[in-house]
Amino acid sequence: MGVQVDKERCVGAGMCALTAPDVFTQGDDGISEVLPGRAETAGGHPLVGEAVRACPVGAVALSAD
Secondary structure, three states, X not given: OEEEEOOOOOXXXXXXXXXXXXXXXXXXXXXXXXXXXXXXXXXXXXXXXXXHHXXXXXXXXXXXX
16 A cells, blocks of 8 residues: 655645655755655554645555555
8 A cells, every 4th residue: 555645735734744754855945745666655654644644735645556
């Protein structure tokens, strides 16, 4: 299971990066993104589910791939 950030929906609140900083980061524009190499395997990370729930606009989601 993986994780993704919908960059069109993201408002830069940073809750995902604060919750799971070894999976998420924020770019120079403030928009969150999954760290390189983490998108496909991060779904099993213990804090990713909390990061999904913490996003105030629902931009972070688990993916089946």
